[in-house]
Amino acid sequence: MSRRIAIVEDEPAIRENYADVLRRQGYTVQGYATRPEALAAFRQRLPDLAILDIGLGADPEGGFDLCRELRALSPTVPIIFLTARDHDLDVISGLRLGADDYLTKDISLPLLSARVAALFRRTEALGSTPTAEDLLHVGALRLDVQRLSVHWDKCPVELTVTEFWIVHALARHPGHVRSRDQLMGDADTVVDSATITSHIKRIRRKLAAAGADPGCIETVYGMGYRWTATL
Amino acid sequence: MTRPRLGLRTKLLLVALALLAIPWVGYRYVRAMEGFLRQGQEATLMGTARAVATVLDDRPKLMAPQVDLLGALREDRDLYAYPLHNPIQLDGYDEDWSEYLGRAITYGADHRLSGTAPAGGPDAFSFRNLVGIRGNYLYALFLVKDPHIVYRAPNSLRLDQSDHLIIALQDPQGAFHRYLLTTRAPGWVNAYAVTDADPSGADAQPEVRIQGEWQEAPGGYTIELRMPLAMVGNKLAFAIADVDNPVTRKVREVIGTAGTRRLADLGTVMTPSPRIQAILHGLGRANARLWVVNRQGRVMALTGSLRPPDDETLSADTGDDPGLLSGLQQLIYSLILRQPSEDFDDTLAGASRLQGADVRAALAGRPAIRWRHTPDGRAAILSAAYPIHDGDAVAGAVVAEQTGNAILTVRNRAMESLFNLTLVVFVAATLALLAFASRLSTRIRRLRNDTEQAIGSDGRVRSTAVSGRRAGDELGDLARGVGGMLQRLAEYTRYLEGMSGKLSHELRTPLVVVKSSLDNLEQTTLPEEARVYTTRARDGLQRLNAILTRLSEATRLEQALQQAERENFDLAALVSGCVAGYRDAYPGRPLEARLPDGAVTIAGAPDLVAQLLDKLVANAMDFSPAERPVVVSLERGTREVVLGVENEGPPLPEQMSGQLFESLVSVRSGGNGEPHLGLGLYIVRLIAQFHGGDVAAANRQDGNGVVFRVRLPMS
Numbered sequence: 018m019s020r021r022i023a024i025v026e027d028e029p030a031i032r033e034n035y036a037d038v039l040r041r042q043g044y045t046v047q048g049y050a051t052r053p054e055a056l057a058a059f060r061q062r063l064p065d066l067a068i069l070d071i072g073l074g075a076d077p078e079g080g081f082d083l084c085r086e087l088r089a090l091s092p093t094v095p096i097i098f099l100t101a102r103d104h105d106l107d108v109i110s111g112l113r114l115g116a117d118d119y120l121t122k123d124i125s126l127p128l129l130s131a132r133v134a135a136l137f138r139r140t141e142a143l144g145s146t147p148t149a150e151d152l153l154h155v156g157a158l159r160l161d162v163q164r165l166s167v168h169w170d171k172c173p174v175e176l177t178v179t180e181f182w183i184v185h186a187l188a189r190h191p192g193h194v195r196s197r198d199q200l201m202g203d204a205d206t207v208v209d210s211a212t213i214t215s216h217i218k219r220i221r222r223k224l225a226a227a228g229a230d231p232g233c234i235e236t237v238y239g240m241g242y243r244w245t246a247t248l
Numbered sequence: 249m250t251r252p253r254l255g256l257r258t259k260l261l262l263v264a265l266a267l268l269a270i271p272w273v274g275y276r277y278v279r280a281m282e283g284f285l286r287q288g289q290e291a292t293l294m295g296t297a298r299a300v301a302t303v304l305d306d307r308p309k310l311m312a313p314q315v316d317l318l319g320a321l322r323e324d325r326d327l328y329a330y331p332l333h334n335p336i337q338l339d340g341y342d343e344d345w346s347e348y349l350g351r352a353i354t355y356g357a358d359h360r361l362s363g364t365a366p367a368g369g370p371d372a373f374s375f376r377n378l379v380g381i382r383g384n385y386l387y388a389l390f391l392v393k394d395p396h397i398v399y400r401a402p403n404s405l406r407l408d409q410s411d412h413l414i415i416a417l418q419d420p421q422g423a424f425h426r427y428l429l430t431t432r433a434p435g436w437v438n439a440y441a442v443t444d445a446d447p448s449g450a451d452a453q454p455e456v457r458i459q460g461e462w463q464e465a466p467g468g469y470t471i472e473l474r475m476p477l478a479m480v481g482n483k484l485a486f487a488i489a490d491v492d493n494p495v496t497r498k499v500r501e502v503i504g505t506a507g508t509r510r511l512a513d514l515g516t517v518m519t520p521s522p523r524i525q526a527i528l529h530g531l532g533r534a535n536a537r538l539w540v541v542n543r544q545g546r547v548m549a550l551t552g553s554l555r556p557p558d559d560e561t562l563s564a565d566t567g568d569d570p571g572l573l574s575g576l577q578q579l580i581y582s583l584i585l586r587q588p589s590e591d592f593d594d595t596l597a598g599a600s601r602l603q604g605a606d607v608r609a610a611l612a613g614r615p616a617i618r619w620r621h622t623p624d625g626r627a628a629i630l631s632a633a634y635p636i637h638d639g640d641a642v643a644g645a646v647v648a649e650q651t652g653n654a655i656l657t658v659r660n661r662a663m664e665s666l667f668n669l670t671l672v673v674f675v676a677a678t679l680a681l682l683a684f685a686s687r688l689s690t691r692i693r694r695l696r697n698d699t700e701q702a703i704g705s706d707g708r709v710r711s712t713a714v715s716g717r718r719a720g721d722e723l724g725d726l727a728r729g730v731g732g733m734l735q736r737l738a739e740y741t742r743y744l745e746g747m748s749g750k751l752s753h754e755l756r757t758p759l760v761v762v763k764s765s766l767d768n769l770e771q772t773t774l775p776e777e778a779r780v781y782t783t784r785a786r787d788g789l790q791r792l793n794a795i796l797t798r799l800s801e802a803t804r805l806e807q808a809l810q811q812a813e814r815e816n817f818d819l820a821a822l823v824s825g826c827v828a829g830y831r832d833a834y835p836g837r838p839l840e841a842r843l844p845d846g847a848v849t850i851a852g853a854p855d856l857v858a859q860l861l862d863k864l865v866a867n868a869m870d871f872s873p874a875e876r877p878v879v880v881s882l883e884r885g886t887r888e889v890v891l892g893v894e895n896e897g898p899p900l901p902e903q904m905s906g907q908l909f910e911s912l913v914s915v916r917s918g919g920n921g922e923p924h925l926g927l928g929l930y931i932v933r934l935i936a937q938f939h940g941g942d943v944a945a946a947n948r949q950d951g952n953g954v955v956f957r958v959r960l961p962m963s
Contacts, residue, residue: 034761
């Protein structure tokens, strides 16, 4: 049985374009234009993954409300925000409400498909045992590529998919500087460098919360960031 | 042309000068009042004169006896007996007469009755004469100038062979009498009655009623004598005979007031009439003087004085010691205003004859008024003359005199109070105007400052708060108007600033439609020639996307600035790291860094500073010739650090230098494919301002390049 994806997007052309791509990948796609319509459908049956726009017609914050309601219905269903709004505040609010990823509409459709696939892979991998090649150990940091999960000294660190790939790209080559553009490529996301900066800030905060030194990701001004080799 | 700048305060004070009209009007008023008072005083005085004249009208006996109806009056021939105030001691000295000495009449060569001029010249022999009345006596004083005094020979009976005085008079009964008076030595003397039969007086009988004292004086001698008034009628003459040769004892010269030989030759003597005096006394008024004159202007009676009684003068002078302020005030008044003075020189007092224009007019039958100043100019005297009628003829005149001091006092008092009042009003009005003008100009100045500061140098509305908006007057309206204007301007600016962000956001959705459609299109099987067009569409899409990203960059940065956290970091390390990065980013371009030793710590957001440097270096690289170096420098001052980025290349256009850091301003001339919206330097400025610094662009000294300098305060 194919996986069911719900797209909540008020712009029909975009909704259909996204739906076509995902259908081509073999997913069953349901499109909704408004929050009440989507919520009613979610109450009937939960989707396997939800892609939400923030502004829904006359409801500029409708996506956030919907995310909160969906998270109340199911704590595990993957939620991706796909929106034209790329302000830091929107990103932070979206992720705080329990979304798994926050993508801007600049993202190309192939990349979107890759994200969706990655999220499904993580959901699947939650039950299975990780293989050695999927694991990356750098000091106290442990990355599981299959599950997209991160641990610091066995303490789990909740990262979004974007954040995960940034950490992965840095930690794979400790001491090597990755530029912002490279990081954007690694994370399969197209945002401007200032967004990368805020991503890095959030990662540092999350790692620090898990007990790591926030200096483990070092800023190399004018160039980019690197994983501090000594840690 | 520069016009002198006049502030509101100055202008209002100039307008306040119109207040000076108040004292002028007041002055005119006081002068008018003074005129009325003068008229009143004139009328009153004239009334007095007329009343007295009415009393004396048609009383020929009172006025007539002494009136000489024949011939004109002559001062020297027709003697006037002054009423003497002081007792006269017959001692041969003139001290008792000092009050009247100025009126003594001098008799010299012009009054020679017989004989020849003296050897020492015509002036060598002369005498001065005064006649007065006190009690029932007529007094006479002779001051004789005679270098050779010849006394009566001790053994001689003759009276006319020495210096002697001749007295000729008509008694009240009309009989003619002649007396000689001489002496053997200075001392007490008596007269001798002589007759035509015995002119030498050898047999003369002494007339003891005429007695006096003969004393020598420097350059001559003095005779002081008296005789009972009962002896004297209307006619009288005196003569002095001079004998110079003690051997021959011939009379050399005789000088007299009038001829003494015959009754017809005698002059008259005028004595004030006691009856008129008594009448006048009853009519006398305080501070006024009343004269009665006969047809010749001779004074027949006088009463009163121009000066107030002594006690009144005293009371005017006494008073509490004035304070410094009022003392100063009085000093000023005494300088400006003529003060009434009781200490004036009244030459007329005791005059024997009045000859003013008013008196002449009255004697001609017309009442007249005259104002005159005393010779010393200290007082003005008003005199009113009114004729005394005897039937149709004019028998004399009454002259009433009064000083203008009362009016002057009133006038001065009015002037003083006017001056005080004006001063108070003037000062009060000036102060009020000054306060009002100050308040007004302060409010306007505050409004101007607020208006000037409301819009910053970058053209943004910094504050719409304008002081004085609650005021209800026109200035309040102005402040409200300016406030409203600023409010609308701020809204419009905000709208314009949000425009690019909003625009990019709104454009993004159709862009996504195009993009996702293209993505879908590429996944379908397309003919090869169609691929070319999708590729072109994708290129165009990318450029559109880049434009939108840059458009929203500034807006996003402004939001980022609001959330940015400050930390202390080493600027030198940041710059050196960035420069290393630029060497990688711009391979083959020379890049020079001049950094100080040691750390340069500033407080701020390192990411933002790096972004600032990115923009400046990218800008410099764009303008610099490829082979010439871009110089990044860091200079540490005492309180601030200057980050400089310098490149060779075309200088800045003059008119652009101020706007270079504004949004959407670009000096780039040609497009090289990369879109430029002129937001880079605007972002630089935003970041510099966030750190409390500023940025400036200047042409290099050699004119062959541009330097951007960012000043940041050190922590």
